[in-house]
Amino acid sequence: MSMIRDLRAAVRPVRRRERSGAYKSVREDGGARSAVVDCAVYRAGRRCSEALSPADALRRVRAGDGQEFVWIGLHEPTEQEFSGIAQEFGLHPLAVEDAVQAHQRPKLERYDDSVFTVIKTLHYVEHAELTASSQVVETGEVMCFTGRDYIITVRHGVQGSLRSLRHRLEDDPELLAKGPSAVLHAIADQVVDGYLAVADAVQNDIDEVETDVFSPPGGRSARGGDAGRIYQLKREVLGFKRAVSPLLRPMQLLSERPMRVIDPDIQNYFRDVADHLTRVTEQVLSFDDLLNSILQANLAQATVAQNEDMRKITAWAAIFAVPTMIAGIYGMNFSYMPELEWKYGYPAVLCTILAICYAIHRGFKRNGWL
Structure with missing residues (x-):
């Protein structure tokens, strides 16, 4: 209830900002920033050239013939910045609260005629050598509000930019003409493809640790048999698993259960994403088991020594x-x-x-x- 009151209290100042054509907030140093990275209306899969505010874009889409939709991209909006958009689009307060606070578990929630999806993004952190304090996997979040004529993406973290994805979709108007569900699929597909790349890189780190642990004593490097490195890598794999495993059920729902906001043709594509995600999930689980074995072997070698x-x-x-x-x-x-x-x-x-x-x-x- 407190969230609803806060949203209502923020409507008037946000609407005043809409008249100026931008959603802006004032930083502590006096400068202005906008949480809206991009806002565009698409008709028949092609971007309309004129620049519009989120409120104007929604009014144009709702006044049209149903062949248009709006795609709004935001990066780490504050509650004040997001409240106006949430009010205009009628987003559920609970989903809005999750989108602003971030650090959510991957999930899919249905609210009347909209779908709220949380997807974890992953980025492999390059390092010269693996140490007991190396960060291997960096996480972020992409949250999507998908409706009949709109999709709002809220991104948290420095990784997982959707700018290149937007350009790639704009080069394929036939796919983009399928509407907001095509954008949601493209985001999920890009994120899951990123999981595959991260899994391959983590596999190389595990192979390196395994080689060091099982190298002959005379040829073992100074880092070989380091339980700290193995345990740190195990913690990073655990974070990987927390990002991947909970997402499997939402992808299965999107591919199997009919939804009003998901185009039936696009729903078939979600099945391919779910298959790739299943593969990544199994690979991450095997990482965890393999690291357990390596850690036990390392401890056994230390006991033998x-x-x-x-x-x-x-x-x-x-x-x-x-x-x-x-x-x-x-x-x-x-x-x-x-x-x-x-x-x-x-x-x-x-x-x-x-x-x-x-x-x-x-x-x-x-x-x-x-």
């Missing part, structure tokens, strides 16, 4: 125990000790110590302890 060190320490302690024992015996202050008066007693004891130590060392060496 510790056991080998302990065996070496124990072997040398056994060798040094012989001269310690003999020296301790002859260090006792008794008058009658064997060989005390013998001229060659001292050299004989030393030779005995060396012989016994050599025999023990050879035995440990033969058994692989040294």
